[in-house]
Amino acid sequence: MNIKPILDSWEIPRIESIRIRERRMWAEHPIPGRQGSVFQDLGTRPATIVITGSLVGDEMRDEFLETVRQKFQAGEPVTFAADITTATQIQYVVIEDLQFAEVAGSPDSFRYTIVLRESPPPPPPGGAPDLDTDLLNQAQSLVGDIGDLTNLLDTLRLPDFADPTPPLR
16 A cells, blocks of 8 residues: 655655654763673664655746745644655654755756654643642642641741850850
8 A cells, every 4th residue: 555645734746755764872881891882772763754856847846835834834743644654653743854956957847855853743732631639639748748847947946056156255
């Protein structure tokens, strides 16, 4: 089943190539007196998708530029689907980079490159998730206990430790 590359609800026209780069980050920890190092897995970085293509004609170019620039200027995560991402968990992307070029010697020819970066899904509408009421009650109890402790300290008669020299005078 072929999936045409779709950004939000817009089918990207005339794609020549599409590449995806997935990276895992490692921290290297050298050990004195030992050959080699120990590596710590720091997880994966957001995937990068590079789409290149070309268009012919002023009308196609203008329509393309208007659509892709609106999505770029919005700067919000949008859905993305393509064959190359079916084995990954990529659902949302942001447009990280746009490049455009007109080709010399080929009238009305226009080349483009769109760089997408994987983005986590936007939070669900409605604000913060509901807190566990037991956890909230414990936090309120702790705040009350701290308030009681400060009231107790106010009632105790503690000596003034600010200046220890008066008894010596």
